[in-house]
Amino acid sequence: MTSTPRPTFPLNAWYVAAWDAEVGRTLLARSICGQQMVLYRKQDGQAVALADACWHRLVPLSLGTLVGDGVRCGYHGMHFNADGRCTHMPSQETINPSACVRSFPVVERHRFVWVWPGDPALADPAKVPSLPWMDDADWAGDGSMVEVKADYRLILDNLMDLTHETYVHGSSIGNEALAEAPFDAVHGETTATVRRWVLGEEAPAFWGAQLGKPGPVDRWQIIHFKAPATILLDVGVAPAGSGAPQGDRSQGVGMWVIHIPTPSTEKTSYYFWCHLRNYRVREQRITREVLQAARGILLEDETIIEAQQRAMDANPGREFYNLNIDAGSLWARRLIDGMVDKELSGAQQPAVVPREAVGA
Amino acid sequence: MNTHDTWLDATVLAVRDLTPTVREFQLQYPQAVHADPGAHIDVQVMANGQPDSRSYSVVRCEGANATIAVKHVPSSRGGSRYMWSLAQGARLKATAPASDLAPVYGSARYLLIAGGIGITPLLSVARALAGSGADVRMAYAVRTEAELAYLAELQELLGNRLRVFVSARNQRIDIPGEIAALADTDQLYLCGPMGLMEAVRTHWFAAGRASSRLRYETFGSSGRYPAADFTVRLPRLGLEIQVPAEQSMLDALTEAGVAMVSNCRRGECGLCAVDVLATDGTADHRDVFFTREQHAQGGKICTCVSRMAQGSITIEPPWRGDPDLAQTDVLAS
Numbered sequence: 001m002t003s004t005p006r007p008t009f010p011l012n013a014w015y016v017a018a019w020d021a022e023v024g025r026t027l028l029a030r031s032i033c034g035q036q037m038v039l040y041r042k043q044d045g046q047a048v049a050l051a052d053a054c055w056h057r058l059v060p061l062s063l064g065t066l067v068g069d070g071v072r073c074g075y076h077g078m079h080f081n082a083d084g085r086c087t088h089m090p091s092q093e094t095i096n097p098s099a100c101v102r103s104f105p106v107v108e109r110h111r112f113v114w115v116w117p118g119d120p121a122l123a124d125p126a127k128v129p130s131l132p133w134m135d136d137a138d139w140a141g142d143g144s145m146v147e148v149k150a151d152y153r154l155i156l157d158n159l160m161d162l163t164h165e166t167y168v169h170g171s172s173i174g175n176e177a178l179a180e181a182p183f184d185a186v187h188g189e190t191t192a193t194v195r196r197w198v199l200g201e202e203a204p205a206f207w208g209a210q211l212g213k214p215g216p217v218d219r220w221q222i223i224h225f226k227a228p229a230t231i232l233l234d235v236g237v238a239p240a241g242s243g244a245p246q247g248d249r250s251q252g253v254g255m256w257v258i259h260i261p262t263p264s265t266e267k268t269s270y271y272f273w274c275h276l277r278n279y280r281v282r283e284q285r286i287t288r289e290v291l292q293a294a295r296g297i298l299l300e301d302e303t304i305i306e307a308q309q310r311a312m313d314a315n316p317g318r319e320f321y322n323l324n325i326d327a328g329s330l331w332a333r334r335l336i337d338g339m340v341d342k343e344l345s346g347a348q349q350p351a352v353v354p355r356e357a358v359g360a
Numbered sequence: 361m362n363t364h365d366t367w368l369d370a371t372v373l374a375v376r377d378l379t380p381t382v383r384e385f386q387l388q389y390p391q392a393v394h395a396d397p398g399a400h401i402d403v404q405v406m407a408n409g410q411p412d413s414r415s416y417s418v419v420r421c422e423g424a425n426a427t428i429a430v431k432h433v434p435s436s437r438g439g440s441r442y443m444w445s446l447a448q449g450a451r452l453k454a455t456a457p458a459s460d461l462a463p464v465y466g467s468a469r470y471l472l473i474a475g476g477i478g479i480t481p482l483l484s485v486a487r488a489l490a491g492s493g494a495d496v497r498m499a500y501a502v503r504t505e506a507e508l509a510y511l512a513e514l515q516e517l518l519g520n521r522l523r524v525f526v527s528a529r530n531q532r533i534d535i536p537g538e539i540a541a542l543a544d545t546d547q548l549y550l551c552g553p554m555g556l557m558e559a560v561r562t563h564w565f566a567a568g569r570a571s572s573r574l575r576y577e578t579f580g581s582s583g584r585y586p587a588a589d590f591t592v593r594l595p596r597l598g599l600e601i602q603v604p605a606e607q608s609m610l611d612a613l614t615e616a617g618v619a620m621v622s623n624c625r626r627g628e629c630g631l632c633a634v635d636v637l638a639t640d641g642t643a644d645h646r647d648v649f650f651t652r653e654q655h656a657q658g659g660k661i662c663t664c665v666s667r668m669a670q671g672s673i674t675i676e677p678p679w680r681g682d683p684d685l686a687q688t689d690v691l692a693s
Contacts, residue, residue: 083464085572093651096628097576098460105465120465121397121492346392346423 011118143274160328185327192331395421398461407438475552580665641671
């Protein structure tokens with residue numbers, strides 16, 4: 001009997017497996033929370049996620065062929081439908097009743113394909129994090145995905161404390177004023193929030209350009225974490241004194257920045273991100289410029305985080321020291337730990353799931 | 361998902377009789393175990409003085425405790441007799457639970473058909489589906505009312521969506537009617553004696569239903585006839601083997617030194633099938649690998665579960681000797 005290391009992620013949660021446009025009439029292989037999956041769309045467009053290992057000899061189904069609404073294994077031609085049930089076996093007239101591959105619950109929402117790697121009976125579509133700006137014409141923008149060789153929680157740590165912007169992203173969105181501004185960290189049952197306002201300071205380069213107005217600004221940075229892996233940044237600037245801290249952001253420019261680092265394995269992640277803005281929404285050029293700027297900013301984060309993971313691997317057993325600025329990340333990790341604890345204790349009860357809402 | 365070959369030390373925590381022939385065993389594992397709906401465990405048993413393994417469905421699982429239910433079948437191969445000899449505190453080797461019957465969620469309606477001890481894998485399936493908010497109905501057939509294991513729990517779970525059929529009272533499941541009442545996208549889950557399983561499967565396919573929406577579990581332990589002694593002849597090897605009622609043909613062949621391959625040992629995979637040259641008596645095909653037509657033709661037989669109801673059977677072993685590669689017509693030799 002071996003002792004199992006404590007999981008770093010809960011399985012009973014919705015995770016982004018892909019952007020909507022990544023999944024089509026081809027076979028896409030992804031490892032989500034350590035589970036190999038093959039993703040594709042049925043002929044009616046519905047997304048499907050099956051275990052990416054043939055029931056027969058475990059060859060990845062993603063190396064096979066999409067046939068109708070199912071997958072044919074590229075080795076011996078076993079055919080599996082979108083529920084994962086085997087519908088064809090070579091050289092025999094019946095089908096072994098045990099023959100199946102796991103079919104993961106899938107929900108497509110807010111431009112992402114979400115999968116549930118845990119107990120399918122608990123997969124309640126109402127638990128998909130709400131990202132309304134992704135589907136709202138008043139918000140424009142786009143994003144991408146980058147594979148990061150690090151524990152997804154290191155990406156969450158990075159986002160839950162934006163002090164790092166001053167040092168990692170000094171040429172674009174960071175400045176000294178940000179690192180010195182006060183903040184508070186609060187939490188709910190499934191969320192943690194870090195709120196920071198920088199009042200009457202000069203805007204950093206990126207934000208100054210977006211605002212397009214001279215003079216000092218009031219800047220907000222509100223970080224919402226939704227367990228286990230979604231971070232929504234409510235960020236922006238407005239001319240100093242124009243009322244943004246009091247709730248009137250009409251003179252400013254704002255963004256919702258969506259960051260979703262999905263655990264692929266314990267030490268690798270798919271980092272999905274998207275920048276949505278509420279100004280100059282009909283100008284495609286801004287979308288491209290923000291996307292390019294964001295790529296550069298994300299690359300700076302990726303470099304630091306991967307180096308951090310390597311250093312952790314090189315220093316096994318070394319614990320982190322935590323500072324005041326880490327309050328947000330500690331709340332996020334506590335919420336994740338709570339979900340993992342609940343799973344380990346087996347206390348999870350099935351939710352009542354609206355049938356039509358679950359992929360079938 | 362169907363490999364679970366690590367033997368763990370388990371202890372019998374409690375024993376409880378559910379019916380005169382069905383007994384529950386609560387097993388304690390050395391660690392927490394998880395059972396998906398429809399799960400079973402393998403248990404090491406002594407059957408007729410020989411170590412062997414048997415599969416039993418898990419009816420409940422919590423923490424390190426898994427509960428199985430075992431029907432005592434006097435005519436069986438000895439597994440149930442062994443299990444029934446175990447009292448509280450007994451130790452045994454068992455695998456962690458694994459499920460080949462975990463439900464596919466998302467259908468509007470589910471029909472569960474259980475016959476006798478076949479209720480055991482369907483109990484956890486019913487619990488999971490009902491818990492997910494699905495419309496799940498059950499038709500539960502038994503010979504006599506005394507055999508209605510888990511009736512109270514099922515009534516609480518399913519209310520009037522549970523219907524009981526007692527054959528001693530001439531109550532029968534209207535199988536074609538039940539299937540006709542299901543939409544194409546609904547699913548049927550089935551476990552029970554061979555006759556019931558075969559009738560449901562036959563009607564299902566006759567109604568043009570998709571094989572992927574019929575889920576069933578076979579134990580390979582029941583047939584149309586009670587198990588009896590019979591004789592296997594292998595003229596190619598000059599062997600005549602007596603198969604006692606409590607032994608499988610596969611085990612008898614292996615014991616006699618006939619090289620065989622097998623895998624599932626419950627009539628699903630077809631690996632242990634051999635060519636039949638002749639029969640003297642009635643073959644009792646208990647596998648689900650061959651179709652009904654193939655059974656009727658009788659050209660092959662799954663030796664792990666199928667047997668002769670009486671009389672004898674003459675078969676070809678897989679052994680043909682090394683071929684002469686200079687000769688091209690190898691198959692004819």
